[in-house]
Amino acid sequence: MKHLTILVPDAQTAPNTLSCIIGTYHIFTEANRYYSHNNKDMVFTIELAGVSEHSDFVNGLLTVIPQKNIAAIRKTDLIVIPAIAPNFTKIEDQNTALVDWISDQYKNGADVASMCTGAYILASTGLLDSKSCSIHWNTVANFKKLFPKVNVRAEKIITDEHGIYTNGGGYSFLNLLLYLVEKYYDRQTAIYCSKIFQIDIDRETQSDFIIFNGQKSHGDEMIIQAQEYIEKNFSEKISMEELSKKLTVGRRSFDRRFIKATGNTPLEYQQRVKIESAKKELEVSRKTINEVMYETGYSDVKAFREIFRRITGLSPIEYRNKYNKTGITAKQHH
Structure with a gap:
């Protein structure tokens, strides 16, 4: 059985961080259940992992308790990085351990998927350099300034390159999850999940959501x-x-x-x-x-x-x- 690690950041979080964590756990758990119901072996063991015993979200209103410290996970097959706060400038100390661990696991054969602004954490590893990356259209200018070596594809809902997956903003992480379910399970399971969770399957672009606002913060x-x-x-x-x-x-x-x-x-x-x-x-x-x-x-x-x-x-x-x-x-x- 493969191992899925859902990362729980210890800082720089936002309400959507929690949505991504819960959504990933929910959909992959349901995909496992459906597979098992059809007399197939479950694909993933799913674990939430972080660097501290608990992480607070939404101004301390909600807390997530990771099942494991990342240091205890020697080998994983798929890492999901949830969205973080959009006003990112650099990785904070509490999240640097995540960056190092992601790099090591990718070199060891793991696939990595970032959701929306989770691309900031992924890009901080250097693994996105010269690769395609989608991110919420509203954070593109800031992301390009911080990570000029990354090929930003803001029009895409999903990118898939060398075992690295990224997706656009908001709740389009659900489309990435269906994409991953189809890749790791099969098309039938992805369609089942799309019906159960009422998510449009095969959505590929976020271009029609882009609000062009004549960006003028360049100073020229x-x-x-x-x-x-x-x-x-x-x-x-x-x-x-x-x-x-x-x-x-x-x-x-x-x-x-x-x-x-x-x-x-x-x-x-x-x-x-x-x-x-x-x-x-x-x-x-x-x-x-x-x-x-x-x-x-x-x-x-x-x-x-x-x-x-x-x-x-x-x-x-x-x-x-x-x-x-x-x-x-x-x-x-x-």
């Missing part, structure tokens, strides 16, 4: 001016050549500084501002898809749909059907 005043100009005039045809002249900077230097500050080229930034505006219209208005397209400065339906899907993971019609609560049907808006 010239690029902030450019961002504000693009945001005010996004529905117009903007010449980036003219904009760079307006800001008295060479075009190549303008592009280079823009990418460094925002992570996007000026054109990509303009596209994202346009699509964010389109998303808001599709969420609340009764305008047709074509009306929304024209208002955001697009005239080519195919191009609009392709860019919209690339950024959100959904077509404009799919997005409207999912997020517009006014009872409008897609048939009316082709």
Whole structure:
């Protein structure tokens, strides 16, 4: 039988830390039970492990008592790292032992899965360097600044690379758990768990949850001016050549500084501002898809749909059907 370790951090915790721990224990216990009920051997022995006798959560309202100290676990097959506080800057002393232990176990053959901001602990091991990683879209800027060697894939719900799994934010850790159940048990068990716990199976993207907010904390005043100009005039045809002249900077230097500050080229930034505006219209208005397209400065339906899907993971019609609560049907808006 394989061994599953659910880590219990001793500091830097948040309410979602507890959700991840309980959710993992609950779903894997149910997967074991289902397997056993179908005359198969249970896959995992499941243990909660940490570095102290108990960890307090939600301002001391709740306490988790780990079953074991990590030092007592010589060999494990799968480690699950729960989410931690999102305002992470560096590993605190109480959690450094977790980082060292995760590194040693991975080198010894264990797979490692991080949930949401648990990626901060995983990235602190160095194991994510040059690998893909998903994390909550709202923490991407901070994560990239702290761990520039990691290939952040904020649009993904799940990444799977060399025995390291990560997932996006909030309660999408449930999708990662189904993914792991399918990998370690089978498809039938994953479908059973998705039905019992009422979790959408095969969800792969968190792009349609990203709220593009024109991030401006980079400190480059010239690029902030450019961002504000693009945001005010996004529905117009903007010449980036003219904009760079307006800001008295060479075009190549303008592009280079823009990418460094925002992570996007000026054109990509303009596209994202346009699509964010389109998303808001599709969420609340009764305008047709074509009306929304024209208002955001697009005239080519195919191009609009392709860019919209690339950024959100959904077509404009799919997005409207999912997020517009006014009872409008897609048939009316082709």
